[in-house]
Every structure is written in structure tokens, then in C-alpha cells.
Amino acid sequence: MNKPLLFVRGTTVDAARRYMERSMGTNAWKAFEDKLTPDQHKLFQEPVRRRDWYEMELYSTAIDIGAQTIGAENPQSYLEGLGRFVMDDGVNSLYKAFFRIASPSFVLRGSALLWGMFFKGSKLKVENRGKRFVTTAIHGAPFCQPSLCSSIGGGMLSALEHAGATNVRLETHQCRSTGGDRCSFSFQWN
Numbered sequence: 001m002n003k004p005l006l007f008v009r010g011t012t013v014d015a016a017r018r019y020m021e022r023s024m025g026t027n028a029w030k031a032f033e034d035k036l037t038p039d040q041h042k043l044f045q046e047p048v049r050r051r052d053w054y055e056m057e058l059y060s061t062a063i064d065i066g067a068q069t070i071g072a073e074n075p076q077s078y079l080e081g082l083g084r085f086v087m088d089d090g091v092n093s094l095y096k097a098f099f100r101i102a103s104p105s106f107v108l109r110g111s112a113l114l115w116g117m118f119f120k121g122s123k124l125k126v127e128n129r130g131k132r133f134v135t136t137a138i139h140g141a142p143f144c145q146p147s148l149c150s151s152i153g154g155g156m157l158s159a160l161e162h163a164g165a166t167n168v169r170l171e172t173h174q175c176r177s178t179g180g181d182r183c184s185f186s187f188q189w190n
Contacts, residue, residue: 005142006056006121013059014048015089016151019082020063023070032069036062053120057143064147079147083154090118091162104134104165104189111159112136127184133171134160137184144176149183156185165189 021044023029036044040062043054063082071078115124122141126134136156138144153170160168165187172186 007053007119008056008059009118009120010048010050010052010054011090012086012118013043013054014050015086016059016063016082017044017048018089019085020044020066020070026070028070028072032066035065035069040065056119056121056141056148060143060145060148063151064145067147067150075147076150079150080154080157083151083156084158086151087155087158087162103131104160104163104168107159107163111156132190133186133188135184135186137182138176139182141176141183144183146175146177149173149175149177149185152183153185156187160187160189 020032023032033041033044039058043058043062048054063079066082067075067078071081109126109129112124112126115122123139124136125139126136128135138152153173157168157170166189168187168189170185171188172184174180174182174184176183
């Protein structure tokens with residue numbers, strides 16, 4: 001039996017779960033729960049152990065179902081909001097100080113160094129950066145899907161904004177699922 005090669009830390013799963021649970025009790029939440037597999041249900045029923053690792057594919061397909069049901073009016077915006085929420089949830093007082101003194105592109109470079117604390121089985125690399133732009137890529141991930149990339153992109157947008165970037169835009173995005181060997185993101189700001 002092959003073991004999963006990609007994992008996400010429980011801190012990310014916990015924050016994403018709280019973001020999605022804001023819709024609890026609605027028809028959209030009911031539709032979401034109805035589409036979950038038994039293993040996906042466990043992510044929303046059992047306590048999340050914040051320091052443990054969870055299968056990335058299980059997490060990714062669950063947030064994809066959330067985008068199709070809870071975020072059905074605008075799935076892309078829903079996923080970006082989820083990524084922002086996860087990032088904002090992790091920005092504690094120590095990180096807030098770091099964000100205030102660092103430049104936006106430096107923040108993403110620092111995020112690349114911290115990537116392994118939240119994702120196992122892939123690496124985030126800053127491939128190009130300047131005063132008002134940065135290009136990053138996720139290398140080594142054997143799996144991805146557009147919903148996961150959208151949420152990660154939302155987290156990157158939030159990180160850049162915490163670092164003082166204004167009018168941040170995701171200029172280009174390429175998901176590994178549509179071809180290629182990595183997921184890449186290019187951001188620009190004023």
C-alpha cells in the first residue's frame with residue numbers, strides 16, 4: 001500500500017475547518033456534509049491535533065467540496081478567503097512584528113523557509129523578486145488541484161498585505177494539475 005507523500009499541518013486544517021464551520025446550520029453546510037466521504041467527515045467531527053500531519057489530498061478535496069457548496073456563489077473568492085483566514089489565524093504577535101519590519105518580497109522568502117513547518121512533501125521557492133513583484137513556486141509536490149492552489153494563493157496575498165504591500169494582485173498562476181512540474185504564483189503590488 002502506497003503512503004501519501006504530501007501532508008498539511010493540523011494548524012492549517014484547524015483554521016480551515018473554523019473558516020468553513022462559519023456556515024454551520026445553513027443549507028450550504030448540509031450540502032457540504034452530504035458530499036463528504038467518511039474520511040473527510042473525520043476532519044470535521046474529530047478534534048484536530050494542531051501539531052499532527054494530515055493527508056494533503058484529503059484536506060484538499062474537502063476544501064474543494066466546501067468551495068462547490070458553501071462557496072458556490074463564487075468558489076474562487078471563497079477559496080482565497082479561506083487561504084487568507086488560515087494565514088491571518090497564524091499571524092500571532094511575534095509574526096506581526098516580523099511583518100511590520102520586513103519588505104513584502106522578503107516576507108515570502110521567509111515564508112519559503114517556514115513552509116516545511118506547515119507542509120510536508122514539497123518546498124516553496126522564491127524564483128524571482130523585486131521591489132514590487134515576486135514569483136514563487138511549489139516544487140516537489142506529486143499532487144495538487146486548483147482549489148488548493150487558490151487557497152494557498154489567498155494566504156500569500158494576505159502575507160504580502162501584512163508586510164505592507166498595497167493593491168496586491170495575483171498576476172499569473174499555474175497549477176501543477178494543468179500540466180508542468182510545479183505550481184507557480186506571480187504577484188505585483190504598488
